[in-house]
Amino acid sequence: MKNVNQFGGNWTEAKMKIVVDYAKAYLTIMNKQPWVKTLYFDGFAGSGLIEKNEAEDAIKGTALRILDIDEPKPFDLYYFVEKDEKNKKALENKVSIEYPKKKAFVVQDDCNAKLLDMARYLQKNKNFRALAFIDPYGMSVNWNSIEALKGLGIDFWILVPTGLGVNRLLTKSGEIDDGWLNKLEQFLGISRTDVYNRFYKKDIVNTLFGELEILNKEKAAIEKASKLYSERLKTVFEYVSEPFVMRNKTNSIMYHFMMATNNPSGLKIANEVIKPQYKL
Numbered sequence: 001m002k003n004v005n006q007f008g009g010n011w012t013e014a015k016m017k018i019v020v021d022y023a024k025a026y027l028t029i030m031n032k033q034p035w036v037k038t039l040y041f042d043g044f045a046g047s048g049l050i051e052k053n054e055a056e057d058a059i060k061g062t063a064l065r066i067l068d069i070d071e072p073k074p075f076d077l078y079y080f081v082e083k084d085e086k087n088k089k090a091l092e093n094k095v096s097i098e099y100p101k102k103k104a105f106v107v108q109d110d111c112n113a114k115l116l117d118m119a120r121y122l123q124k125n126k127n128f129r130a131l132a133f134i135d136p137y138g139m140s141v142n143w144n145s146i147e148a149l150k151g152l153g154i155d156f157w158i159l160v161p162t163g164l165g166v167n168r169l170l171t172k173s174g175e176i177d178d179g180w181l182n183k184l185e186q187f188l189g190i191s192r193t194d195v196y197n198r199f200y201k202k203d204i205v206n207t208l209f210g211e212l213e214i215l216n217k218e219k220a221a222i223e224k225a226s227k228l229y230s231e232r233l234k235t236v237f238e239y240v241s242e243p244f245v246m247r248n249k250t251n252s253i254m255y256h257f258m259m260a261t262n263n264p265s266g267l268k269i270a271n272e273v274i275k276p277q278y279k280l
């Protein structure tokens, strides 16, 4: 099997364009502050290539597109995290052969562990600013890994699996498996009581033996999940962008893609780069 990640549709292109456009604007600002060192952190880096379909050649993934940026300047450091051994090796090969001059590290690990390491690194190296891109398929980023980033100079793009993740665990009846509740707590950083308060309402039904209280899932749970995640990010960062909504072919929402930062200029740019992508 080839070491490529699967293409998810037009929104894969849109997502990559958002990150690359943002990175260029980010580097333009950083170029005016030569004392600042820049780090690009990619927590779910992939193999470097994305396969569209059997008939077409694979296209470059975000990691390589970011490495391609030389104007206004490249990043000072690149840190790519990839859990899968084959993908990690494939990316490492590409980086060493095609970008020998760039200071890039490719590590095989879990993104959560490396987010905590990055937080420690930025606490020690005050002259560094980071642009992070967190692109998981599912709910693999723990809330406590994000909490560790509080107060640091990070612009943090994250793909939030509101439709493909959170909404799927929120059953209609409210009877949720213990493992799924643990996952929701770990992912959102709130208690199961709060999960119920946010996503369920209590209704009274009349039965033969009197009134009975039942739980019903709230409408628009996916949008509610996006709002909740944005609220959670605002407890760690000062600003959170509008989300870029990613839908599948049947128009169901799969993900919300958003950026959190402590920098007002970053927020403005993020909202600017998101908008035109809706036309792709």
Ligand SMILES: C[S@@+](CC[C@H](N)C(=O)[O-])C[C@H]1O[C@@H](n2cnc3c(N)ncnc32)[C@H](O)[C@@H]1O
Pocket (backbone or CB within 6 Å): 005, 016, 043, 044, 045, 046, 047, 048, 049, 050, 060, 061, 062, 063, 081, 082, 083, 084, 087, 109, 110, 111, 112, 135, 136, 137, 140
């Ligand atoms: C959506 S793909 C990444 C695509 C890539 N960001 C791009 O734009 O080209 C997700 C990748 O994350 C890797 N992965 C899955 N779980 C991970 C984890 N906990 N930590 C780091 N990488 C992980 C998978 O092996 C997969 O290659």
